[in-house]
Amino acid sequence: MRRILALTTALGLVTGPALADVNLLSWGGAYGNSHLEAYAKPFTAETGIAVNMSDADNPATPIKAQVEAGNVSMDVASVEYADAVRLCDEGLLEPIDPSILLPAEDGTPAEEDFIDGAITECFVGTDVYSMVLAFNASQFSEAKPATPADFFDTQAFPGKRTMRKGAKFNLELALMADGVPAEEVYELLATPEGVDRAFAKLDTIKNDVIWWEAGAQPPQLLADREVSMAYAFNGRIFNAAQADGQPFEIIWDGQIYEMEGWVVPKGAPNMEEAMQFVAWTTGPAPQARAAEFISYGPPRRSAAAMVGNIEGTDQPMGPHLPTSEANMTNALASDLEFWVDRDAELNERFNSWLAS
Amino acid sequence: MANAALDPHAAIATTASGVGQGVLTTADGRPLARALARSQGRARRKAFLLVLPLLAFILITFVVPIGQMLQRSFYNDGFSVHMPQVSAWFAATERGTPPDDAAWAALAADLTASAEARTIGVVGTRINYDMSGTRSLFTSTGRQVRSGIEPPYDQALLDINPAWGDPMLWSTMREAASPYTANFYLASVDRTRDEQGQIQQVEERQRVYLMLFWRTFWLSAVITALTFVLGFPIAHLLATLPMRKSNLLMILVLLPFWTSLLVRTTSWMVLLQQQGVINDLLVWLGVIGGGERLQMIYNQTGTIIAMTHILLPFMILPLYSVMRTINPSYVRAARSLGATSWTAFRRIYFPQTLPGLGAGAMLVFILAVGYYITPALVGGSSGQLISNMIAQHMTGTLNWSMAAALAALLLGAVLILYWLYDRLVGVDNLKLG
Numbered sequence: 001m002r003r004i005l006a007l008t009t010a011l012g013l014v015t016g017p018a019l020a021d022v023n024l025l026s027w028g029g030a031y032g033n034s035h036l037e038a039y040a041k042p043f044t045a046e047t048g049i050a051v052n053m054s055d056a057d058n059p060a061t062p063i064k065a066q067v068e069a070g071n072v073s074m075d076v077a078s079v080e081y082a083d084a085v086r087l088c089d090e091g092l093l094e095p096i097d098p099s100i101l102l103p104a105e106d107g108t109p110a111e112e113d114f115i116d117g118a119i120t121e122c123f124v125g126t127d128v129y130s131m132v133l134a135f136n137a138s139q140f141s142e143a144k145p146a147t148p149a150d151f152f153d154t155q156a157f158p159g160k161r162t163m164r165k166g167a168k169f170n171l172e173l174a175l176m177a178d179g180v181p182a183e184e185v186y187e188l189l190a191t192p193e194g195v196d197r198a199f200a201k202l203d204t205i206k207n208d209v210i211w212w213e214a215g216a217q218p219p220q221l222l223a224d225r226e227v228s229m230a231y232a233f234n235g236r237i238f239n240a241a242q243a244d245g246q247p248f249e250i251i252w253d254g255q256i257y258e259m260e261g262w263v264v265p266k267g268a269p270n271m272e273e274a275m276q277f278v279a280w281t282t283g284p285a286p287q288a289r290a291a292e293f294i295s296y297g298p299p300r301r302s303a304a305a306m307v308g309n310i311e312g313t314d315q316p317m318g319p320h321l322p323t324s325e326a327n328m329t330n331a332l333a334s335d336l337e338f339w340v341d342r343d344a345e346l347n348e349r350f351n352s353w354l355a356s
Numbered sequence: 357m358a359n360a361a362l363d364p365h366a367a368i369a370t371t372a373s374g375v376g377q378g379v380l381t382t383a384d385g386r387p388l389a390r391a392l393a394r395s396q397g398r399a400r401r402k403a404f405l406l407v408l409p410l411l412a413f414i415l416i417t418f419v420v421p422i423g424q425m426l427q428r429s430f431y432n433d434g435f436s437v438h439m440p441q442v443s444a445w446f447a448a449t450e451r452g453t454p455p456d457d458a459a460w461a462a463l464a465a466d467l468t469a470s471a472e473a474r475t476i477g478v479v480g481t482r483i484n485y486d487m488s489g490t491r492s493l494f495t496s497t498g499r500q501v502r503s504g505i506e507p508p509y510d511q512a513l514l515d516i517n518p519a520w521g522d523p524m525l526w527s528t529m530r531e532a533a534s535p536y537t538a539n540f541y542l543a544s545v546d547r548t549r550d551e552q553g554q555i556q557q558v559e560e561r562q563r564v565y566l567m568l569f570w571r572t573f574w575l576s577a578v579i580t581a582l583t584f585v586l587g588f589p590i591a592h593l594l595a596t597l598p599m600r601k602s603n604l605l606m607i608l609v610l611l612p613f614w615t616s617l618l619v620r621t622t623s624w625m626v627l628l629q630q631q632g633v634i635n636d637l638l639v640w641l642g643v644i645g646g647g648e649r650l651q652m653i654y655n656q657t658g659t660i661i662a663m664t665h666i667l668l669p670f671m672i673l674p675l676y677s678v679m680r681t682i683n684p685s686y687v688r689a690a691r692s693l694g695a696t697s698w699t700a701f702r703r704i705y706f707p708q709t710l711p712g713l714g715a716g717a718m719l720v721f722i723l724a725v726g727y728y729i730t731p732a733l734v735g736g737s738s739g740q741l742i743s744n745m746i747a748q749h750m751t752g753t754l755n756w757s758m759a760a761a762l763a764a765l766l767l768g769a770v771l772i773l774y775w776l777y778d779r780l781v782g783v784d785n786l787k788l789g
Contacts, residue, residue: 089477089495210654213732226629337492344753345488352564354737
């Protein structure tokens with residue numbers, strides 16, 4: 001997601017030396033920095049176990065390569081949820097016992113404190129990012145768009161739109177814009193009628209859409225006023241608004257969220273410390289701290305309230321997080337099983353639809 | 357190396373002299389032909405040793421990986437390796453045989469073993485390539501059978517998920533039971549197999565690849581023609597201007613060539629978009645109204661403009677290097693013999709540029725056919741090329757077999773065109789400089 005265009009190769013990684021007690025493989029960039037500041041450093045201070053961080057284009061690729069070669073040098077890696085499901089199904093990950101996870105500060109057990117789907121057999125979520133609608137406030141002086149339906153209403157809210165080129169996210173959005181409540185979206189999409197309905201809805205704005213492929217495109221198109229509304233990853237919009245002072249606003253209604261989190265590769269050299277690291281860093285306090293560095297929300301309910309100000313400013317981060325209570329009304333959890341199953345078929349149809 | 361240089365002459369001398377005069381020998385009495393062959397062989401082995409590193413490099417970095425990749429287009433053992441028992445049942449029975457007790461038992465045993473070995477994801481993915489929506493059937497069934505499954509297996513599996521009874525699923529599994537398959541190629545040309553294994557077209561709304569192949573070749577041809585129209589006069593200028601001016605012009609040609617592809621593509625976005633420089637200029641000049649800004653990017657037009665610009669140097673440079681060697685006195689001679697300037701160009705000058713034109717056109721066309729990043733960024737929906745689908749299967753759906761099949765077809769088509777070119781024009785006539 002953060003690097004749609006970063007063509008990952010099997011060689012795209014640097015492994016750290018196995019001196020430290022926990023070898024952590026992360027993504028680098030602002031996101032990797034949040035791991036370093038909120039997880040690695042405090043963990044070492046707390047437990048005395050050193051954390052040795054290294055980066056990869058996508059840590060899932062080296063996991064596959066290392067486990068299959070039987071030469072595993074990392075203990076914990078940060079991967080996208082979809083990759084975690086796939087790697088787990090292929091037997092490349094260690095199961096993580098959910099009982100090691102720390103309870104919330106009021107004693108709520110971890111399994112209830114985490115949002116749905118954040119704990120699976122081999123995966124514990126660390127953060128939630130989402131696909132959101134956003135608009136350039138300077139282009140709407142009177143009424144401002146507020147719902148997915150508004151995105152499809154080019155009469156009331158004129159201007160072009162930009163959407164990710166692909167079936168995923170767009171079909172869900174189309175159904176929500178057509179009045180389907182978030183919780184019924186995937187049920188409906190599993191039927192041919194649902195898919196037809198989604199494409200019919202997309203038809204209504206087909207001629208007004210610029211399709212983006214790289215995550216950097218939507219904020220650029222918004223800033224250039226080439227489009228008036230965008231459907232994009234929340235972190236990109238937040239960064240453009242925060243760092244570059246763009247008048248972008250996010251519509252959280254109908255957001256579709258996905259997760260990233262920790263996995264432990266099969267045969268990790270320091271298994272015990274790895275599990276300790278997973279348990280400690282997914283506690284409410286470190287998760288809340290991580291969210292101050294980047295606008296990805298903690299997947300624990302109890303952590304949301306503990307998130308402070310955006311690092312280096314005096315503005316609260318809370319309202320910018322996908323997981324904030326106010327932002328979660330009518331939010332949709334991306335259904336990865338659905339997409340792993342239907343990706344090829346729906347994308348073929350999507351491309352055929354695009355071309356016709 | 358002096359030996360090697362001399363040898364061909366010596367060889368000719370031997371064959372020529374060997375015809376009528378009996379066997380020639382060297383000073384120490386060995387037959388000359390054999391002695392020569394031996395020393396020649398030694399030189400050849402030395403020469404071969406010199407190119408060996410390059411050969412090994414090409415083999416390791418080029419031939420082997422591409423060969424392995426292409427192998428995936430017709431070989432995928434994701435099902436057959438992890439589901440051995442049911443694969444054996446398929447091998448032993450005729451197509452169309454309904455699953456019997458033995459088949460169900462084999463399926464249950466394989467599913468259990470595969471779920472325990474955690475390879476069920478691989479199996480499900482393989483079947484999902486041919487029959488959408490089945491991956492989760494395998495993974496979810498796998499999770500349940502890991503805790504044990506009791507006979508009768510048909511009933512037990514159907515209880516877990518009635519989709520196991522689908523004849524289409526059994527037909528698809530039968531296809532996948534052999535690791536060798538043509539299905540990826542069929543899918544690449546919008547074909548599929550029905551329950552009886554008969555090949556048929558996919559539903560109309562799913563058809564996309566043939567159209568994209570057609571569009572890729574058509575757009576590549578258009579782009580090649582445009583680079584010719586734009587590049588020919590520039591190359592001619594470059595070749596005929598005085599050195600100092602032509603050097604300056606050459607830098608103007610090369611500068612964009614040295615600039616990053618992404619930067620060039622992005623600058624086209626800045627120029628062409630609806631709120632971009634060109635539209636602003638046209639509105640300011642009053643050529644078009646503010647409400648009717650032209651859509652010049654995120655469509656086929658954008659793809660053609662940006663790719664023509666990016667590929668232009670590949671046409672100009674071979675043309676230029678050929679044009680520079682053309683002796684101007686030929687055209688002067690034609691003019692002095694009464695040819696009009698058009699006739700002199702058409703009959704004398706242009707034919708001499710053909711080797712450069714051929715090389716340039718080949719380069720541009722072949723590069724355009726495989727272009728990926730530019731159409732992805734500026735192509736919108738109507739400017740997508742087949743390479744975008746290959747990239748999507750490589751990095752998005754992770755269906756590398758499908759990507760390999762599409763790439764193999766593209767490669768095959770380019771080779772056929774190359775062959776046609778050789779037949780019509782002759783590859784010997786290519787000249788890069």
